[in-house]
Amino acid sequence: MSTAPPPLPSADHERRLHPWSWLFVLLLQLRQYLLPLVALLVFGQRGDRDPLWAQLGPLIVIAVLVLASVLQYLSYRYRIGEDGISIRSGVLARNRREIPFARIHNVVVHQNLLHRLFGVAELRLESAGGNRPEAEMRVLRLDEALALEQRVRHRSPAPQVDAGRTDDGTPPPLPETDERHLLLRMLPGEVVKLGLLSNRGWVMVAAALAALVQVVPRRSMDAFVEQGGRQAFGYASGLQPGISGLLLVAAAVLLVGWLALRALSVLLALLRYYGFELSEQQRRLTVSSGLLSKVRSSVALRRIQAWTLSETLLQRWAGRRQLRIDSAASQTHDENQQRGLRELAPLATPKACDALVRHLLPQVQWPPAHWQAVPLRGSWRLCITSLWLTPLLAAGLTWRWGYVGLLVLAWLPVALWTARLQMARIGWHLDGQHVALRGGWWRRWWRWAELDKLQALRLSRSPLDRLLGTSSVWLDTAGARGDVALCLRYLPQAQAAEVLQTLGAALARRKLRW
Structure with a gap:
């Protein structure tokens, strides 16, 4: 997929999608109904005893899908204006949608093998609101898709800061430039790894x-x-x-x-x-990757809400980690479909991940110099299921096979030991710029967010918390759908109240600046 910036399109009359757009819509619908059609062909035919309409059922379904695809192409119009995009669609129910450029958080340009053969691309415009993309254009010419992506990048509003320092005394964001900086490239060997x-x-x-x-x-x-x-x-x-x-x-x-x-x-x-590249241009991150199907996704750096570093046991042995982000457009309307740019570094060394974070967040000290630990006295709560289930299982096995069933009780010290190791890994850090937490023993993770990105705070206490004198502070950000929750768990009650007060003051200062 070419990355050279094409000329920006000017506002003019309404446009249609690519003439072959109906074909790609048809293929998408056939893929969605492929399994039912195959089941109908294989298991639904009983021979000549079937009526004619039943024998022609699959052909009738395909003809209806072709007609729907052609009508969708004929009824779809879009206009590129100075401040947004206007889209008209629908045959019986007419829809018109106005999408300001400022509302678009993420732009995805997708090309599979068939797209590349036809020289076209699918374009998705995503925002923080709603559970679906603002617009899905199937399909545009590749140069038109890249031009529209460039228009969104140029028209999106930049954060306004003073020439010296911001209100909280921190340095202002780096100035935007048109120069593209390559931040990370994965070689084929790293992809195989x-x-x-x-x-x-x-x-x-x-x-x-x-x-x-x-x-x-x-x-x-x-x-x-x-x-x-x-x-x-x-x-x-x-x-x-x-x-x-x-x-x-x-x-x-x-x-x-x-x-x-x-x-x-x-x-x-x-x-x-394959060919994974992470680049930065105008304080906007762009990721392109794919062997047969090329995907190019971009998100503004200011749209990133939370960050997650993680490493499995195998990755730790290989000296590798993974860096992910949560953006305001990363919500999903389907559990099997992922929206938004998520992976900044699918696999990289810890040194490369830390350097990438320090480059993108120059105002944040990473990694933190000191982690606050949580008390170890309540580590048994992490294996409470094993503490009541293992004796019951041992009693049942002993009743069935004799004293051999008592061997199951050997799991209890192992569970308590692993719970203590896991509790010892839990830590948190809070300063004037961000809040961070870590955890995991078998699979380690680090998660953090800038204080300016926090949307809401919540203090919760379970019955076990009341018994042990602890609390949990939950932090909410827009579009935060990470593998682990942004939550400071198992804090002593007084410390949790102090953290909540500190974060609440930071949240109030943010509202005053707005």
């Missing part, structure tokens, strides 16, 4: 099995599993390998399956992150 260190293959296999269970009738699935099991056991009995041979065969099958899943994870990582 990302696939090896992730579990994307497991997720894909689980999703495929779930879809298969929903489409294939249960009788056919049970018959297939039963027949396959009989053949496998019959083949194994004929070989007569013995116990050691069976263990070797089982280990070989597990190893082959593990290698296949890792290879699938690497393939998925290459398809998504």
Whole structure:
């Protein structure tokens, strides 16, 4: 995908989408109805006994989808003005939408393999309000999509600051320039390493099995599993390998399956992150990546609400971390669809992640020089489920198999030990610029937000908190949908009240500046 800035389009008459737009809308609809159509073709036909309308059912559905796609193309108009975009759509129900450039938080330019063959791209304009994109244009010429992205970048309002210092005494944001700075680039070797260190293959296999269970009738699935099991056991009995041979065969099958899943994870990582580049221009971050399907997404730096660093055990052993953000446009209307720019560094060294944070947030000290710890006396609360479930499980097993069931109680000291390690990892930091917290033992994470981005505060106490004299302070930001909540947990009651007062004062100063 070319990144050269095309000339900005001027305001003129209404425009149509690309002439092949109806085809891409049709393909999208066919993909959504693919499984029902396949099920209708495979399991819904009973031969010549079916009436004619039933035999032609799939063709009728496809014809209706083609007609709907053509009508959608003919009824879709857009006009690019000086301050926003005007969109008209609909055949029976006419809709007109005015989208100011200032409301657009994120611009996504998407190109799959078919888009690249036709020289077109799909454009999505996203904002903080609502659960859907403000506009989805399927499809535009690539140069028109890039020109519209450039227009949004130029027309979005820049934050107004004084020449010296801001109201709270901090240095003003860096001046905007037209120069593009490359902040991070992932080489193919790093993308392969990302696939090896992730579990994307497991997720894909689980999703495929779930879809298969929903489409294939249960009788056919049970018959297939039963027949396959009989053949496998019959083949194994004929070989007569013995116990050691069976263990070797089982280990070989597990190893082959593990290698296949890792290879699938690497393939998925290459398809998504190949050519990953993070760049900065006019205080706006842009990420482009993809092997067959190219995606280019951008978000203004001031729209970022919260930051998250994380590392799994495998990533920690490999000396790598992941940097994500929550932006005001990162809300989702579908659990399987992710909006907004989320990943600034899918995989990078800790030094590179810290340097990236310090560059993008020069007013924030990162990493913090000192972390506030939480009391360890209540660490047992992190394994409270194990504390009551393990004795019940041990009692049931002992009643069924005798004293051997008491071996389950050996899990209790392990659970208490891991809970104490996890509690020891919890920490928080608060200064005049940002609030940060950390946690996790097996999977470590760090999460923080600037004080100016806080929207609401909440102090909560559970029955366990009242028993132990602790409280939790919850912090809300716009579009905060991270893996972990922005919450200071297990603070002593007096300390939690003090933190709440400090953050409340910072929130009040922000409202006064507005």
